[in-house]
Amino acid sequence: MKARLMMVGAGLSGAVLARQCAQAGYDVTVVDARPHVAGNCHTARDADTGVMVHTYGPHIFHTDDDGVWDYVQRFATFMPYKNQVKTTVAGKVYSLPVNLHTINQFFGTAMRPDEARDFVAAQTSDIPDPQTFEEQALAFVGPDLYAAFFKGYTEKQWGTSPSNLPASILKRLPLRFNYDDNYFFHRHQGMPRDGYTALVAQILDHPGITVKLETVFDPAEADQWDHVFWSGPLDGFFDYKLGRLGYRTLDFELFRADGDWQGCAVMNHPDADVAHTRISEHKHFAPWENHDKSVLYREFPRACGPDDIPYYPIRLAEEKSLLADYVALAETASNVTFVGRLGTYRYLDMDVTIREALDLADTFLAARTAGTPAPRFSKAPL
Numbered sequence: 033m034k035a036r037l038m039m040v041g042a043g044l045s046g047a048v049l050a051r052q053c054a055q056a057g058y059d060v061t062v063v064d065a066r067p068h069v070a071g072n073c074h075t076a077r078d079a080d081t082g083v084m085v086h087t088y089g090p091h092i093f094h095t096d097d098d099g100v101w102d103y104v105q106r107f108a109t110f111m112p113y114k115n116q117v118k119t120t121v122a123g124k125v126y127s128l129p130v131n132l133h134t135i136n137q138f139f140g141t142a143m144r145p146d147e148a149r150d151f152v153a154a155q156t157s158d159i160p161d162p163q164t165f166e167e168q169a170l171a172f173v174g175p176d177l178y179a180a181f182f183k184g185y186t187e188k189q190w191g192t193s194p195s196n197l198p199a200s201i202l203k204r205l206p207l208r209f210n211y212d213d214n215y216f217f218h219r220h221q222g223m224p225r226d227g228y229t230a231l232v233a234q235i236l237d238h239p240g241i242t243v244k245l246e247t248v249f250d251p252a253e254a255d256q257w258d259h260v261f262w263s264g265p266l267d268g269f270f271d272y273k274l275g276r277l278g279y280r281t282l283d284f285e286l287f288r289a290d291g292d293w294q295g296c297a298v299m300n301h302p303d304a305d306v307a308h309t310r311i312s313e314h315k316h317f318a319p320w321e322n323h324d325k326s327v328l329y330r331e332f333p334r335a336c337g338p339d340d341i342p343y344y345p346i347r348l349a350e351e352k353s354l355l356a357d358y359v360a361l362a363e364t365a366s367n368v369t370f371v372g373r374l375g376t377y378r379y380l381d382m383d384v385t386i387r388e389a390l391d392l393a394d395t396f397l398a399a400r401t402a403g404t405p406a407p408r409f410s411k412a413p414l
């Protein structure tokens with residue numbers, strides 16, 4: 033008899049794992065509580081404007097992983113896309129990430145790269161081993177650029193002072209001393225022409241896969257399956273019995289407009305006296321399409337309650353301690369593997385999600401052949 037695999041969640045983690053296992057001859061049932069596949073990457077056309085909307089927030093595909101890039105090309109046509117983000121600070125518009133243009137506009141100068149590097153270095157504080165986001169920012173960009181471009185946005189995003197956040201967050205936001213305003217460094221960048229939901233539907237389109245939407249999986253039923261892959265929240269699998277892992281959620285305020293409302297896909301609003309962090313204008317995520325009307329999202333981060341969608345894991349000391357307890361509990365679950373952004377309580381870009389699902393499928397299939405236990409996690413959460 034063929035082994036029966038249960039994949040909880042039809043996001044990228046679930047879809048890629050299901051596909052790899054189905055191709056290896058397994059029968060896979062994929063369930064999702066939502067009425068659509070693709071998880072948080074879901075896209076759908078807005079009925080009023082015809083614009084492809086990124087329902088759970090803007091998603092841009094970017095990667096240096098050739099294997100992942102080749103993989104997604106098999107299931108969708110990708111259109112060229114360059115992510116260029118702007119930011120409005122105190123009534124003026126600047127280019128992000130902070131680059132030579134931003135620096136020259138902000139300080140009213142016409143510095144060349146070396147001059148700008150020396151200028152910024154003269155403003156920074158000598159903090160040998162920065163521990164917090166704020167210390168890192170002061171050591172890295174100095175007080176003026178920090179106050180304008182990083183402080184307010186970070187406070188709104190995380191709901192706490194940057195002096196309470198780890199330095200590691202800012203390590204990912206480099207300054208550029210040239211005019212390159214491509215937000216990402218990766219060699220491959222693009223958008224699926226027909227949206228992410230079409231991409232994920234294609235990945236799931238295999239005779240060995242059965243998809244059931246609007247179906248909530250109850251962990252108490254795990255023993256009815258040969259193996260369960262769980263891409264839901266790690267604490268949710270255990271009915272939150274040790275407490276809830278902390279997340280930030282997002283409220284999106286949708287509005288429509290005629291023509292072109294802001295002239296770009298994403299405009300950040302870091303000022304502390306503006307409640308939202310950014311506005312996304314979704315038709316600019318598909319520059320190859322033409323739409324007379326426009327649909328936009330104002331984005332408001334806040335603490336995630338029990339009925340909200342968990343977006344960003346907080347992962348401060350308190351959460352990591354609770355996470356360690358859940359990891360220990362997970363080790364006792366016999367036929368379950370926890371996967372993806374919620375199952376491992378990490379922020380994962382789409383390319384990393386796909387890479388981890390591909391690698392986990394290889395490990396799982398090899399373990400089945402060898403008769404050894406399946407891994408408990410796609411990647412260690414701690």
Ligand SMILES: Cc1cc2nc3c(=O)[nH]c(=O)nc-3n(C[C@H](O)[C@H](O)[C@H](O)COP(=O)(O)OP(=O)(O)OC[C@H]3O[C@@H](n4cnc5c(N)ncnc54)[C@H](O)[C@@H]3O)c2cc1C
Pocket residue numbers: 040041042043044045046063064065066070071072073088089090091092093094247248249250263264265282343344371372373374380381382383385
């Ligand atoms: C605001 C935002 C913007 C982002 N932008 C980008 C970007 O620009 N580029 C990029 O590469 N990445 C981006 N990401 C990351 C991207 O969303 C993730 O990489 C991806 O969604 C991870 O897929 P997943 O399958 O692990 O999780 P998910 O997409 O969350 O899928 C999990 C699924 O499991 C289902 N589920 C949970 N519990 C149950 C249950 N008990 N029964 C049934 N179903 C259940 C849920 O309904 C959900 O659909 C962004 C993330 C956020 C939050």
